[in-house]
Amino acid sequence: MAQKEATIYIVDVGRSMGERRHGRSVTDLEWAMQYVWDKITTTVGNGRKTANVSVLALRSDDTSNELREDAHNSNISVLSRLGQVLMPDIRSLRDSIKPSNTNRGDAISAIVVAITMINEFTRTLKYKRKIVLVTNGTGPMSDNGLEEIQKKIVSDGIELAILGADFDDPEYGVKEEDKDPHKAQNESLLRGFAEGCEGTYGTLEEAIAELETPRIKAVNPMPSFKGMLRLGDSQKYDTAVQIPVERYPRTYVARPPSASSFVPVSKTTQEEEGDQKPSHGDALTAVRMARTYQVDDPSAVGGKVDVERDDLAKGYEYGRTAVHISQIDENITRLDTFACLDLIGFISQDKYDRYLHISNANIIIPERANDKASLALSSFTHALHLSSFYAVARMVTKENRAPLVVLLAPSINAGYECLVEVQLPFSEDVRSYQFPPLDKVITVSGKTISEHRNLPNQDLQEAMDNYVDSMELDHKDELGNDVLPIDESFSPLLHRIESAVRYRAVHPDNPILESPEILTKFAHPDEELVKNSASSLENLISKADVKKVPPKTKGRKRQRETEKPLSGLDVDALLNQEPKRANISPDNAIPEFKQMLSRAENIETINGAVKQLCAIIESQIKNSLGDANYDRVVEELGTLRDELVDYEEPALYNDFLRSLKSKILLEELGGDRRELWWLLRRSKIGLIDRKASDRSEVSEEEAKEFLSPN
Incomplete structure (x- = not known):
């Protein structure tokens, strides 16, 4: 179960926080x-109900907190309660x-208010307590009773973090020039306060820079x-070994x-929920999926x-025939198994091929708090x-599961032992594929040829070897660090989507940040590697005789010359007879x-073929019994579209599609055909x-608008 948390963020909203400093x-x-x-x-993205958050505003215009009767706690407002x-x-927020x-408001007093809120919310329950203060350190601060507050923070197990805008941090390399003496005094006070209660003190610049590093x-x-890791049948033999173990991913x-x-x-849904004017993001409702079955x-x-679903029966394909097996008969085919992990043999490490893994790795550890099991498994x-x-071993994770x-x-x-477990394939899981050898060519007569146009020669092989060696990643940079540290490689897909969702939740109208x-450092090869391997790559291109393939021309079917077959036999000429x-x-x-388009010699023939297909499409729609012909119509329209793009006649297709949409919406093709649209x-x-198509007069915006529901 996830640990309960109670975190309070104290945000300095004083007038001085609205200023831009140091060119930002x-x-x-x-x-x-x-x-x-x-x-x-x-925290919101995790969706945990046990993660409670509150926000306090320091140096606010009004006062709204539980200790507001004390004058020292003025200009401190609770913007959101813990929850x-x-x-x-x-x-x-x-x-x-x-x-x-x-600019009035004491940061130390805000911490006292936060301590009170955490204690009232968590009481004596087990919570992870944390207070985070962000400020620029320009407001008034009192040092009265600091030692008592520090003792209270330590005794309550509260973690304190103080982050300041332009706070000096020699370890990170930040120092504000011409610092105001009052701010310098406040920084010294906050640093000593944080160190006295074993808290964290740092500059805001470092904290924001670390946000770019994805958090694991x-x-x-x-x-x-x-269950038991067993060697032998304990029900038959007294010498059988049983070790209580647990399995984790x-x-x-x-x-x-x-x-x-x-x-x-919809307007009806809003009236039912009593929501007359939904705010941004609230005007959406989840889609409920409904499934119907037809015969x-x-x-x-x-x-x-x-x-109805209850009337359906499960069947298995046997060739082109559906074979029905009742639930009672199907239960007979299932194995009656029970949870176990039984050793069935051993294999030498040098005789096992690692490519046989067909699952993620798991670990087998001894049962918790069982010293006897720990000693036996060790x-x-x-x-x-x-x-x-x-x-x-033979494993059944749960009763009646497949083994x-x-x-x-x-x-x-050092200090940790376990068994790493991976799933092995059965004989049906192994697929044996045969490929022709890469270093020789075997002719039909059985003759082996080592020099062939499809085989690399010795010069090309050496050029490829040199290029691969020059792109090796297992070397150090000038400082002795790894070029590709595995702990600094993050999934761009995973973290990019998560960061985009978090940013859009707060800024719904702003564009997503870059x-x-x-996340992008590994999207391209290392510049130093590319530079070092440039000569090897040029040599490889020369030895392989690599040539740039001209781009494929889009369309131009009518102007394209017919390719002549190698045999010299002109099949098209024979067909045209x-x-x-x-x-x-x-x-x-x-x-x-x-076929008619391929044999067209003029534009009139193309127009005639298009008119015939358009008439066929409209006839199929009009005479369709329900949606019987809809799939055929969709395929024919797709073919018509592709062919007229290649023949550079987009106007013929666009005119017909506009007419077809109008007839469908006006129910002129045999009734309501909106499902086809x-x-x-x-x-x-x-x-x-x-x-x-370059010859089209329709813009992308017009094409998108055309596909609207109405």
């Missing part, structure tokens, strides 16, 4: 809120956190197996947050009839390590349409714009 384009408050918003939105933060709270019209999410893994794929579908809230029935309207692990063997064959490998580090350099097709058959429309929109079969 943002105010001190906006600069400080970059850090605060990042922390708050990260789970949601999106409405972020919007409320975004509107409330603005520079005030006063710490997770508490749950055991996927708890060692590696797990981190995936970015998934998107969900939402639609604008073919010629006697029903539309040729299909709906059936003995087994060391025995495997000293003998250079792996263990093969797995797993490999157990010893892992011994990716930080730490047959009588040319005058009409396109509705039963074979697409192939005959393409929805299929065309989903398939993105719209107008040909200038991006698809």
Whole structure:
């Protein structure tokens, strides 16, 4: 279970925080809120109800806190109480956190108010308590009773972090020139206060710079197996060995947050929920998925009839036939298994191929708080390590689950021992593919050729070897650091999406910020490596005789010269000797349409072919029983669009599609055919714009607007 947390952010909103200093384009408050918003939105993104957050405003215009009767606690306002933060709270805070019209307010008193709020909320329960103060240090501060406050923070187990705009930090290399004496005195006071209660003190510049480094999410893994590691059958033999163990994941794929579908809230829904004017982001409602099942029935309207899910039966394909197996019969095919981890053999480490892994790695550790199990598993692990063997075991994670064959490998580090477990394939999981050899060519007669046009010669092989060697990553830079440290390589997909979602939650109307350099540093090869390997690459290009392929010409089918076959036989000329097709058959429309276009000698023939296919499409729509012909119409329209793009006649297609949309919406093609228009929109079969064809007069905006629902 996730640990309970109570965090209070004290934000200095004094009048001086609204100023821009040292050439920055943002105010001190906006600069400080970059850090605060990042922390708050990260908490919101986790979605944990046990992560409680509160925000206090220091040097605010009014006073709103539980200790307001004391004059020292004036100009301190509670903007949000401790509790789970949601999106409405972020919007409320975004509107409330603005520079005030006063510089009055004591930062130490704000910390006292935060301590009181945390103690009242957490009481004596086990919580992770934290107070974060962000300020520019220009307001008044009192040093009365600092020692008592420090003792209270330490005794209550509260973690204190103080971050200041332009605070001096020799370790980070920040020093403000011509610092105001009052601010310097406040910095000294805050530094001593933080150090006295074992807190953190630093400059805001360092904190914001660290925001670009993605934070690795710490997770508490749950055991996927708890049972006995057995050697022998304990029910039959007294000498059988049983060790209580637990199984946890060692590696797990981190995936970015998934998107969900939402639609604008209708007026009816707003009235039902009593929400007359939804705010930005609230005017969306989740999409509820509904699934219906249909079967073919010629006697029903539309040729299909709906059936209930309970009436469905499970079937398995056997060739082209569906074979039904009842639930009772299917239960017979299942194995009656129970949770276990039984050793079934051992294999030498040098005889096992690592490519046989077919799962993520897990670890097997002894049962918690069981010294006897720890000693037994440690003995087994060391025995495997000293003998250079792996263990093969049969695993069933839960009762009636399918059994797995797993490999157990010893892992011994300083102060930590375990068995690394990976799944092994069954014989049906192994696929044996045969590929031709890379270093020789075997002819049909069985002759082996080592020199061939498809094989690299010795010079090309050496050039490739030199280029690969020059791009090796296992070298150091000028400072002796690794060029590619594995702990500094982060997933751009995962962290980019998360940072974009957090930023858009606070700034819904601003464009998404550019990716930080730490995410894009590995998007391109290292500049030093590219520079060192340039000569090797040029030599490789020369030896391989690499030539640039000209770009493929889009369209121009009518102007394209027919390629001559190697045999010299002109198949098109032979086909043209047959009588040319005058009409396109509705039963074979697409192939005959393409044949007519390929034999067209003038624009009139192309126009005639297009008119015939358009008439066929309209006829199929008009005579369609329900949606019976919709898929055929979509395919024919797609073919018509592609062919007229290649033949540079976008106007013919666009004119027909505009007419077709009008007839569908006016129900002139056999009734309500709006479902067909929805299929065309989903398939993105719209107008040909200038991006698809240079000869089109339709812009991209017009093409998008054309595919609107109405």
